[in-house]
Amino acid sequence: QVQLVQSGAEVKKPGASVKVSCKASGYSFTNFYIHWVRQAPGQGLEWMGIVNPSGYYTDYTDYARKFQGRVTMTADTSTSTVYLELNNLKSDDTAVYYCARDADFRYYFDYWGQGTLVTVSS
Amino acid sequence: AVQLTQSPSSLSASVGDRVTITCRASQGISSALAWYQQKPGKAPNLLIYDASTLQSGVPTRFSGSGSGTDFTLTISSLQPEDCATYFCQQFNGYPLFGPGTKVEIK
Numbered sequence: 001q002v003q004l005v006q007s008g009a010e011v012k013k014p015g016a017s018v019k020v021s022c023k024a025s026g027y028s029f030t031n032f033y034i035h036w037v038r039q040a041p042g043q044g045l046e047w048m049g050i051v052n053p054s055g056y057y058t059d060y061t062d063y064a065r066k067f068q069g070r071v072t073m074t075a076d077t078s079t080s081t082v083y084l085e086l087n088n089l090k091s092d093d094t095a096v097y098y099c100a101r102d103a104d105f106r107y108y109f110d111y112w113g114q115g116t117l118v119t120v121s122s
Numbered sequence: 123a124v125q126l127t128q129s130p131s132s133l134s135a136s137v138g139d140r141v142t143i144t145c146r147a148s149q150g151i152s153s154a155l156a157w158y159q160q161k162p163g164k165a166p167n168l169l170i171y172d173a174s175t176l177q178s179g180v181p182t183r184f185s186g187s188g189s190g191t192d193f194t195l196t197i198s199s200l201q202p203e204d205c206a207t208y209f210c211q212q213f214n215g216y217p218l219f220g221p222g223t224k225v226e227i228k
Contacts (some may be wrong), residue, residue, distance in 0.1 A: 047218040107213035108156040112165035
């Protein structure tokens with residue numbers, strides 16, 4: 001069965017960086033895009049970007065304009081893992097970060113990770 | 123850029139009631155709309171895509187309709203386990219989510 005398993009919760013200080021992992025299993029890793037979506041406490045869902053793990057376009061990425069220059073999404077095909085790195089953290093980056101599998105190259109999401117809480121606090 | 127609104131923002135209904143949630147796009151998005159259910163502390167779960175296609179494994183009491191700018195999610199007979207927040211999401215371009223509708227049991 002398809003599973004996306006994310007790394008554990010993180011606590012960071014303002015200005016620091018965080019790297020969250022998402023390990024995929026149960027399907028062909030290189031055949032599906034992975035997106036990152038975040039949700040601040042009590043708030044809605046915010047799309048951050050996409051990474052294509054395919055070997056054809058190595059680590060093809062596209063980021064939401066809001067995060068460009070501060071975010072990096074990468075994929076490791078040897079471990080079927082994608083990573084989200086967010087730099088220069090601010091308090092309003094406190095959120096649950098989800099990885100989600102793209103359904104059929106359509107930019108909607110058929111499987112989600114369990115979420116990783118990132119808390120930014122001095 | 124496209125904006126999505128949902129109404130109502132919350133509702134309370136009885137078990138067995140028919141519940142309808144509306145999602146409106148600020149410009150036409152054809153049928154590029156999905157609906158998700160999210161329970162507290164959990165990741166969202168895909169219910170509907172392409173505005174009206176039921177995702178495999180989702181109960182048939184859930185249905186979706188609409189195209190262009192106006193969309194609805196209907197729960198034909200509300201069950202206790204349907205207590206959740208429901209989000210629409212457009213995928214005619216970069217993904218964008220609606221603000222959500224919280225459904226409670228009366």
